[in-house]
Amino acid sequence: MLKDVRRGSIDGAVVAINNVTPFSKTVGVLTLPYLVQSFDDAVKITTGDLGEHWREILSTEAGVRVLGWAYSNFRVLTNSKRPVSTLADLKGLKIRVPKNPIMIETWKALGAEPIPMAWPETFTAMQQKVVDGQDNPHTVNYTMKFYEVQDYTSECHYLFSLQPLIFGEKFFNSLSAKDQAMFTRAGIEAQQYNLLFSVSESEKAKQKMIEKGVEYMEIQDEDQWAKIAMDQVWPKFYDSIGGKVAVDDVVKALGR
Structure with missing residues (x-):
């Protein structure tokens, strides 16, 4: 677009x-x-x-x-295979991802199996079990009726x-x-x-997904997810996004 x-x-x-x-x-x-x-x-x-x-x-x-x-809002994980609340639960899960190198490398680092796929193919791929799940904000998940083909939502905050x-x-x-x-x-x-x-719309969409029968869970060890992602993924892309200094400047501006 x-x-x-x-x-x-x-x-x-x-x-x-x-x-x-x-x-x-x-x-x-x-x-x-x-x-x-x-x-x-x-x-x-x-x-x-x-x-x-x-x-x-x-x-x-x-x-x-x-x-x-x-x-x-944050892209949360949905899937049809099992509840995911820890890194161990995530291992081997086939996740549809956009054709974005950083997002692909992130899910790899976390132990999942990312499968790059065009957006229009996503619903059918989940319906036919080509992939187990995907990540998107609650509002997108509800609007796209992913509750028809997904059983679990995990409230991650990676992006x-x-x-x-x-x-x-x-x-x-x-x-x-x-x-x-x-x-x-x-x-x-x-x-x-x-x-x-x-x-407000994100919270409404989350509740509607739950009402449709989708099981909701928080991530119990997300500090580990964050450490792995920042330690293993960030350095791979410093050269292509302006260098480590540019990233450090943004982090500093955010007060961290």
Whole structure:
């Protein structure tokens, strides 16, 4: 979809951050596992100086204008094979993942078997047991009716689903100054509304999944998940996302 925005086939879109990285390697920082560890982190990383930092990078590297962000909350794990609340439970589980190198390496490091797969194939793949599960925010899992083919949800926090609202630079620059200001204000307002909307809708979707019979569980040893992911996955991608210093700067800005 970002490709369509860049070439002007469509004017704008809301795109999952993991689908942005093929066009902007530096933004891959935002898909590092356990970089964003809370909703507050997600807000900090997309507003103020950090928010402006990503806007400049996406304009330069991807040729798109970011006018706001959507917050879809953390990607939680669903599966049809067994309850997962520890690393041991995760071992060998076949998980559908996007074709994103960082996400693939994360699930490998945690002991699962990631299977890269296009999004439209996901439901059928789970239905036919080609894969055991997948990860997405609660709202996506409920909207896509994954409760029909998944039995368990595990509340992991390895990746917060950030989605920039983007417009093509060519399109944006073709607007009058008045219209540019209007679009910019609308983007800010949309981001503020989504921030309020996301928390409540995520909880509602989780409860609806439970009502549909999906068993819900917390991760008992997620500190171990985080340590493995940060120790083993982060270093593999430093060179492609701007270097360790760039990552350290973001971590410092988050107050850690």
